[in-house]
Structure formats: C-alpha cells, structure tokens
Amino acid sequence: MAPMKAMKAMKxxxxxxxxSGLAEALATETGLKKSECIKVVDSLVGVATKQVKSAGKFVVPGLCMIKTRAKPxxxxxxxxxxxxxxxxxxKPATTVxxxxxxxxxxxSI
Known part of the structure; x- marks a missing residue:
C-alpha cells in the first residue's frame, strides 16, 4: 500500500x-472608531466568559453557541x-x- 499524503488545509x-483586524473591519462597517470597536470586542469576551461560567451556555446570534460539558x-x-x-x-472529572x-x-457555507 502507498503511504498517505498529508492533507491540505481547506483554503x-x-x-x-x-x-485588530476584526476591530478594523467592524470600524469600516459601522463607522465607529477602531478603539471603540476594540472595547466592544473586549466587553463581548468578558460577557461571554461570565455567562458560560454561570449558565453553562452562551449564544452569539447568527454565529455560534458556546457550551460547557462535564467529562466524568x-x-x-x-x-x-x-x-x-x-x-x-x-483522571479527575473536568469541565470542557x-x-x-x-x-x-x-x-450559508
């Protein structure tokens, strides 16, 4: 049998x-300053972290859902x-x- 070739990346x-690239894209789309967009991204990270810790689930509408799972x-x-x-x-129980x-x-994809 021939050895398998390494798989290529999708794109x-x-x-x-x-x-900073995300902040730049948001700034051009919305008309806000880049520094304000960076603050928005940072606050989204903080809110998501807090929600995942307390509720175990956080949804960014139209994008993704972040969940916790208990591994026994x-x-x-x-x-x-x-x-x-x-x-x-x-191995001890962990939260993933x-x-x-x-x-x-x-x-859409």
Whole structure:
C-alpha cells in the first residue's frame, strides 16, 4: 500500500483574522472608531466568559453557541485497547468548553 499524503488545509494561504483586524473591519462597517470597536470586542469576551461560567451556555446570534460539558472521572486500571492490555491512570472529572456553529452559519457555507 502507498503511504498517505498529508492533507491540505481547506483554503491554503488564507490567514485568520486578528483582534485588530476584526476591530478594523467592524470600524469600516459601522463607522465607529477602531478603539471603540476594540472595547466592544473586549466587553463581548468578558460577557461571554461570565455567562458560560454561570449558565453553562452562551449564544452569539447568527454565529455560534458556546457550551460547557462535564467529562466524568475515569478510574485507574487495565483496559483492552486494540487487542493489547494497557495500564490507564485515573483522571479527575473536568469541565470542557465547546463551540458549535449556529444552523444559519452552516447553511450559508
């Protein structure tokens, strides 16, 4: 069998937008100053963090939903993995934060 080639990125060469780039785009769209847009982005981050901590869920309308999920603790012991017995360490319960796209965003892409 031939070895698998490395998978390419979806859109090669496209760079992710930085915080200042986002503020610049918002400033040109809305007519506000760039410094005001940076403050808005920072406050959105603060509000989202507070809501996710307290309610466990935060929705940015038309964009994404941020949720928390409780991963249960695992016991230490031996497990059968791919036909081999593996010794597994115990892990404590953790809370994981996940983001899901809203259906309107899925349909637009």
């Amino acid at each position: 090669a060469g496209a760079k992710t937008m930085t915080k 603790a695992t016991k230490a012991g031996k497990r059968e993995m791919f036909g081999k017995t593996v010794v597994v360490k115990a 934060v996940k983001a899901f796209p809203v259906s309107a965003l899925k349909k």
